Each structure stands twice: as structure tokens, then as C-alpha cells.
Amino acid sequence: MSVADIGEFGLIARVTARLDPGRASLLGPGDDAAVVAAPDARVVACTDVLVDGRHFRRDWSSATDVGHRAAAANLADIAAMGALPTALLVALCVPPNLPVEWAEGLAEGLSAEAAKVGAGVVGGDMSASPTITVAVTALGDLAGGSPVLRSGARHGDVVALAGRTGHAAAGLTVLSRGFRTPKVLVGAYRRPEVPYLAGPAAARAGATAMIDVSDGLLADLGHVAEASGVAIDLRRDAFEAPRQMSDAAQALGVDPYDWMLTGGEDHALAATFPARVALPDGWRPVGRVGVGSGVTVDGQPYAGPPGWDHFR
Template structure:
């Protein structure tokens, strides 16, 4: 299985020694490594009747890559650990591998190693390493009162797609596709760092939840404006059919892996970023002056 996963794959120049030994060796030009890990568990994070193995592989890489670019770095190397039942068809593991390599290759990165074990259900754990390129990392803790709050990427699409899948609706294939394979705005992360972003985070759990984490880390409050978060017409159309609130999807749906950041008040936002609010003194996240009364986003143990 390991041979099938690595045969014919191209490694980037940062990989000095790839799969095949006890450990990999990678080049670290900056002298620092940005690292993150995420796990996907069948039945909790994905369903094989809703997503193909190839889509699951791409999604696993995307959510990890988004964590790295939210620090202002660029993903260079991925370590993949796979657990699966003994009777898992080879076609499934091959498709997972193809999906993983497809997303990794788009980043110009490589899969440098990992692990494989038998388990009762399909589990994918990915660790990603990133390069800061000589810049300082953008943390959650740097937001200042008066900063503008901005986002890059889509909000609410994955949540809408999940709602369509749960309702067994075939009316919104584009939204379902957004849930199956997120498209993080990778290049917007390093661009924000170069533009002077004071704080940044990946929107993995939901905009309200993740800006709440940023606010706590920075000791500030975040004020959002609903008119600047106007849901996409495709979200409004789906919400009308599915009996949902499109703005709620935008505020609490996290698996699009958009980026949220704060910038100095007088800073010009880089391409791909749009202002949605500002940083104020205090604590919490407010929408149009009111504390958000709905669910803030994903809770791992709910």
C-alpha cells in the first residue's frame, strides 16, 4: 500500500529524503518550521456515501494547508497517517492517495512520509510543515483596537452543502461540492502577512467562533457588520428551500476554510480580502452591536 501511495510521485526541492526510510529529511531555508496537524474520522468528519475517497483526501490536505497559510507561511511538506479496516478496497486507498497528492501538488509541496495501521473505521491524520520565508508569523494575539477586520475566501458554502446533503436535496450541487472539497484562499495568507496583518486565523469552526478565539488571544472585542457579510445569492436560494438562515451559515459554517485577519485601520487590503468589521475594546464577538445569540460554530465534543 505504501509503494502504491508513493510510486511515481514528484517531491519538491525542499524534500531531501522522502518516503522509504525511518524518517524524512527536509530543507528549512528559513531556519524555522511552522507545523500543524488535523485528523478526520469516518462518521464524524466525513461519510463515504456523501464524499468520494478522492474528495476526502483533498479535504484532509486543504484543512491542514489553511492552518499554515493563516500564519503567513507556505505549506511545503505533509506527513499522512492512515487507519482503515482490513477489508478496505484498494480502490479506496488509491483514490484517497490520489486526492491527497492532487491537493498537495497544487501547493507545490510533497508527501514526505507517514504511517498506516488497521482500525475499525477510516481515519486520516495529516501533519503539515510550512516555511515562513523569512517573515514573522502572524499570530491570533496581535489585533489592536481600531484595526479593521477582513476575510478572504468563501463563507457559508460548506455549511449550506452539508444542509443539502442532510436534506437529501439534489438542487444545489455547487454547494455540496464546496462541502466535499473546500478551496482555501491559500495565497491570501502570505499576502496578508506581507500587507501588515496584525492577527490572522483559519475559519475552520465558524467565523464567530474563530474570531472569538482571536479576540480572546488579543484581549479585544470584534464588531461585525451584517451588511458587509451579505450572503451569496446561491446561499439565499438554498436557505429558502431548506428552511435555513443564510446569514447563520456565513457566521457559523467553518469548513470553507476561509481566512479572517485584522489589519491597521489605514492599511490597504490585499487582493482577495474584504472588510467585514473592526476591532474594539472589550471582549466577545458582536454583529451590528449585538452579541451573537446563535450557535458560534463547530464544537468537537458536542
């Protein structure tokens, strides 16, 4: 059964039946707009988009996988501001011949990922399109705290990382070479494991700057360095490839450090902290902030692109 068989409102009914609006929702799907509680009186907001054939492939990922990835990309940005995610709005554009079960699986993935942090899907929009496009807007609550910006890093700060890097990039390489294993790497590409709570914890601990690692650690820390007017130097020995990543890299002729330093979509969080601050649980030191500009590894520029660029 296709989307065209049940029509727009039939599809909406099937999708919304699979959504949990979350605890912050005062009014979920069904009216012209949702109503979401904002006890802080400020709302953190971000948006991201996934396009079939560009950000995902249906022969590599299930619809539920895509839902998890679409939600994670946005929830991680909220966490990187030091906020707690509260709600998602989803705009879905699909071809009329798309099987209904694909849209249902997408909704299940979106709702399940949002539920990890107590958030929910509270509304959105649908339209026909020759290409599947999933556009998600996330809302978050600062709970009385200040947002952690990219521009606050200072000379002498410690650079720290929460979560893992390189796994999703390794999984993408494995899939692009026609393989489906190791499962730990392919699974990381399909459904990232995001340290959502590490963001608010970093804010409470006094993080001076923070960012979601979506395009590559070097590229994203480059944004922090530029916004803060500082230099950042990472220690190569702070990164160790797990055995399955090392084995896959050797088999594919890839340097695993390329995956860990320049690969995106694991949605780890990178932050800077004053040297006197004890790092919260889940955070580990990986470098230092210094005087100057740019990002280096062991004091040297990194050879090759620092990360993903949509237009290169």
C-alpha cells in the same frame, strides 16, 4: 481487491506511487523519515484528523474528496500563520476489508491539493483499524517573515476576510437533508476552495492577527478576540449570500447568515490589519476591532452557537 489482499507494504507501494513529494522534499517516502528543506531555519507545523462517520461520510464524498479536505484543513492552518506550506505527513488507519482503490483515491486527493501550493506528501504511517482515520501533519516555511499570531489584534484594526464562508456548511445541510444539489454548495463541502496565498500576502502587508476559519467565523474570531484581549464587531451587510445559497436556504428553512457566520470547513482566512494599511488583493473588510471582549454582529450578540464544537 481489499487492503488485506495486498498487505501493508503492497498498500504503501500503491499509495506512494500516487504521491508527489513536492519541491521542498530532499528525501521522500522510502526511508525511516523524510528530509524536507527548511531555508528559513524555522518550521511551522500543525496537525489535523478526519474520522469516518464524524468528519466525512463515504456515501457523500469520494476518497479523492476526502484527500482534498484532509490536506486543505492543514494547509490552511499553515497559511493562517503567514507561511507557505512545504510538506505533508499522513497517518492512515483503515479496516482490512477496505477496497484498495479507496486508499489510492485518498492519496491522489492529498497529493493534488498539496500541489496547489507546491507542497507534497513526504511520508507517514499506516495501521489497521475498524474506523478509517486520516491524520495529517503539515509543515511550512515563513520565508524570513514573522508568524502572524491570534494575539496581535489591536483597537482600531480592520477585520478582513479572504475566501468564502457558508458554502461548505450549506452543502452539508443539503446532503444531510437527502439532496445532492446545488452542486456549487455540495462541491464546496466535498472540496473547499482555500485562499492559501492570501495568508503570506496578509503577513507581508502587516496583518496583526490571523486565523483559519474552520469552525465558524464567529467562533474563530472569538479565539482572536480572547487571545488579543479585544472586542470584534462584524457588519452584517458585509456578507451577501449568493443566489444559489439564498435559494437553498429558503427551500430548507434556514437563515443563510447562520451558514456564513457560523459554518466552518470553507477554510477562509480572517485577519486584522491596521486601519492605515491597504488590504492585499483578495481581502475584503467585514468589521472592526474595538475595546472590550467577545464578538458581535452590528453591535449585538449573535443568537445561537457561534460555530462547531466537537464535544457539544
